[in-house]
Amino acid sequence: MTEFDFDAPTVIRTKRDGGVLSDAAIDWVIENYTSGVVADEQMSALLMAIFLRGMTPGEIARWTAAMIDSGDRFDFGDLRRDGKPLRLVDKHSTGGVGDKITIPLVPVVMACGAAVPQAAGRGLGHTGGTLDKLEAISGFTAELSKDRIRQQLQDLGAAIFAAGDLAPADRKIYALRDVTATTESLPLIASSVMSKKLAEGAQALVLDTKVGRGAFLTSEDEARRLAATMVELGWASGVDTRAVLTDMDRPLGLTVGNAVEVAESLDVLAGGGPEDVVEITVTLAREMLDAVGADGVDPAQTLRDGTAMDRFRDLVEAQGGDLSVPLPIGAHTETVTAPRGGTMGDIDAMAVGLAVWRLGAGRSTPGGRVQFGAGVRMHRRPGDPVVAGEPLFTLYTDTPERFSGALAELDGGWSVGAEAPEVRPLIIDRITRGGNP
Known part of the structure; x- marks a missing residue:
């Protein structure tokens, strides 16, 4: 295709007016946006049209x-x-609040004998990114060369890395979606996830598809369609792909942010941690191991006996991290206390996610810096008894002027009442090829 075959305004207009983009038009716009011919303003308009x-x-x-x-x-x-091909399997989450699962999951799968080439991302909108969290560990780097990734997979059984030269078009579009209110789009989510995952060389892929108030897709029907779309894209490329629908009405675990989520993940790897984080970690590990026929070891046992923690320490050390250095925590704190006694009601994942973003854990401009120490700690879970005046949430940031905006986001996102709220199952369903459980 030459530069005269298409032009950005025409491509934008076609989609704006409800038309279907031709294969050639899609190839042209992706190639030319990656090379800088199509401007950010034009791609932003196309993303909004999509x-x-x-x-x-x-x-x-x-x-x-x-x-x-x-x-x-x-x-x-x-x-x-040991003379046998590595059993390569990866996992991806569509994004949630307090979703730190990759951090304990990768070493669990390593400890069970499979290998994980984990291309991870940064925060997107109100959801945190695995790379932002892991980079809160002193010295940790995710900027790995292809040769380094290969060596780690061979020697350790995992590498967690920035996508780098994998799907560079998605890297640019991902950053643009983050700041143009175009994150919650099924086509853009599916293509973003699968472009990176299908390029990274895994034989199998398990998708943690979030649904609920804190997910990009709040409707269960939409989440099912997203899962089925991604599963079909995977199988069409010869990758055994399956999805698990998980609840994201409430934040996962008791912490949301960067360093605070790493600390909670270390609790899980030490055999403790919140039950919901452990449940999803073990569920996804079993799916990953089943997909590559490496299901001889119980993933839960690796948390109990410390082998997953050992693998995590090996992985962090290999990528330059030093777990002996204390994790950062925001220099300023604000506490939300219970106005009355009773029972903790619902905690809205979206409200908490936006509060944490306001505290500085996320970005408002492409490539912006995040505060590793910004975050929220929840002291009570829905259904827990509450005493008047006790702490319910602690907010952390290095910039105290952010507290007012964060508290405004959190306001109305929780309650204390007389009865425990209804809790739906954490694991909602499982989607395999053909869209059927």
């Missing part, structure tokens, strides 16, 4: 393929351990 008008399955598949083709595609099929 957000409002949607995409056909054919458009989603082509958009995903074009983003994969914008960069490298890893192949680790030649790697061996």
